[in-house]
Amino acid sequence: MVQMLSIATKPILAVFILLLGIIGRPAIVPANTELPVIVASTTQIADFARQIGGDQVVVRSILAPGADPHTYLPTPNDVEIVLGADLCLENGLHLEGKSWMATLARDGGKPLVTATDGIQPLLLEGSGEKISDPHAWLVPRNAAVYVNNIADALIRLAPDNREFFDARAELYLHQLRVLDAWIRQQVSLIPPSRRVLVTTHDAFNYFCREYRFNPKNDFLSIAPVGWSTGGEVGAGITPERRRRVIESIRQSGTRALFVETTVNPKQVREIARETGIVIGGELYSDSMGPSGSAGETYIGMMRENVLMIVNALL
Amino acid sequence: MRFILVILIWIVFVGGLFTYTSHRADLSAAPAAQPPALEKQPGTRISLELTPTFSGTADPFARRSDTRPAAQLTVRINGQLLKPSPGELHRGRPLLIEPQTSLHVGTNEIMVVASPPLEDDLAAHGIRVRIMDGRRPIADRTIWAEGGALVSGVVSFDLDAGGPDGR
Known part of the structure; x- marks a missing residue:
């Protein structure tokens, strides 16, 4: 009898356990392949988009860490990446040489947002022309404009996530404010007479203007290579520019020169040998550092740059 | 079968x-309990007096968009944004605000956020916040921030039928 009961109840128990399993199962959200895909031209713009979008967007960067945006040539793989995008982000102000990101977005029929919209660009002289300096992200105050532009673009793309994007953008803007205050405190440790920043290419104009480096050069960058490493007007290296840099170094009595992660260091190393000045270290300029490095985020790259500059010039 | x-x-x-x-x-x-709204009594007028150590400036790190312009001073009463914008901050000059809504019997919170100037200024800044019942202060607190940071803080005070009690 007991055995018969056992045989009869087994399937019932099995069904019961199965049904309980279905009811008790937590709501499992399948891996969402419908998330908006954001494709950014540079690593720092991709970082801003990730900070704001969190896990509600997929962010891809065309440039790898250490790549030079001025001379970059898009590959067939980049075309594939852009074809899968819902939104493209570029720096603008001709950072992307020959507007390669705008071309990729236009050819792929994708919406494009220029992250520097609304920034008052620094105007540089080059061969008698005025050129807008594209390296605006190198001060947190301008990075805040990037963040606001990207947050607005994400909200337009996914309006249901407005509060999520707004809250994350606000938190990130607070972090940028703290970063800015910290940079001011760190730079104040360097005596004003030693605040001379010589780098490989003219990427640090906004930084010098904001934090009062290079007073004898109108608080602008001192570098042997112009605002771009490409062939644009006012870009590249000329004998005249090289001579002026060496003159500035000798007059200012700077303690160190800096190379950059995205630019060939040959010019600065030659100048260092010629002037007898040491290389203070390698700065992040047009790109963040690789994953796992201290400069793998925007805040990280700025922190490492400032620590290196302060350490070398003190 | x-x-x-x-x-x-x-x-x-x-x-x-x-x-x-x-x-x-x-x-x-259970239905959420709604705190009773503060009944306006003759002679009872709750106001805020904000006295900053700095003049307000546009905040470059504010979240701004087409629908939300950056304000140099934000005041929230029990979580609700005070509208219209309370006005401009001037160093050492008290700014008087008379909130029209949102105060109720029990604990009330007033959050103040303001942006001091950033340029070459590493000095600490602050805002003295006084909650006034008529001419009598019922809460008095100064919110400080290090140089470059937002001046941001919450002042709590209690109101009851017998009279307010600030803290």
Whole structure:
């Protein structure tokens, strides 16, 4: 009898356990392949988009860490990446040489947002022309404009996530404010007479203007290579520019020169040998550092740059 | 036949259990208690007096968009944004605000956020916040921030029918 009961109840128990399993199962959200895909031209713009979008967007960067945006040539793989995008982000102000990101977005029929919209660009002289300096992200105050532009673009793309994007953008803007205050405190440790920043290419104009480096050069960058490493007007290296840099170094009595992660260091190393000045270290300029490095985020790259500059010039 | 009947009974039982559990949260949720609104009494007027150590400037790190311009001073009363914008901050000059809404009997919170100037200024800044009942201060607190940071803080105070009690 007991055995018969056992045989009869087994399937019932099995069904019961199965049904309980279905009811008790937590709501499992399948891996969402419908998330908006954001494709950014540079690593720092991709970082801003990730900070704001969190896990509600997929962010891809065309440039790898250490790549030079001025001379970059898009590959067939980049075309594939852009074809899968819902939104493209570029720096603008001709950072992307020959507007390669705008071309990729236009050819792929994708919406494009220029992250520097609304920034008052620094105007540089080059061969008698005025050129807008594209390296605006190198001060947190301008990075805040990037963040606001990207947050607005994400909200337009996914309006249901407005509060999520707004809250994350606000938190990130607070972090940028703290970063800015910290940079001011760190730079104040360097005596004003030693605040001379010589780098490989003219990427640090906004930084010098904001934090009062290079007073004898109108608080602008001192570098042997112009605002771009490409062939644009006012870009590249000329004998005249090289001579002026060496003159500035000798007059200012700077303690160190800096190379950059995205630019060939040959010019600065030659100048260092010629002037007898040491290389203070390698700065992040047009790109963040690789994953796992201290400069793998925007805040990280700025922190490492400032620590290196302060350490070398003190 | 008996076996199918047993299965049906189990399905009805488990189905009922499922329906019950899925609606359990709604059944157990008690309606949120609404604190009684502060009744306006003759001679009782709650106001805020903000005295900054700095003149307000546009905040470059504010979240701004087409629908939300950056304000140099934000005041929230019990979580609600004070509208219209309370006006401009001038160093050492008290700014008087008379909130029209949102105060109630019990604990009230007033949050103040302001942006001091950033340029070459590493000095600490602050705002003295006084909650006034007529001419009598019922809460008085100064919110400080290090150079470059937002001046941001919350002032709490209690109001009851017998009279306010600031803290």
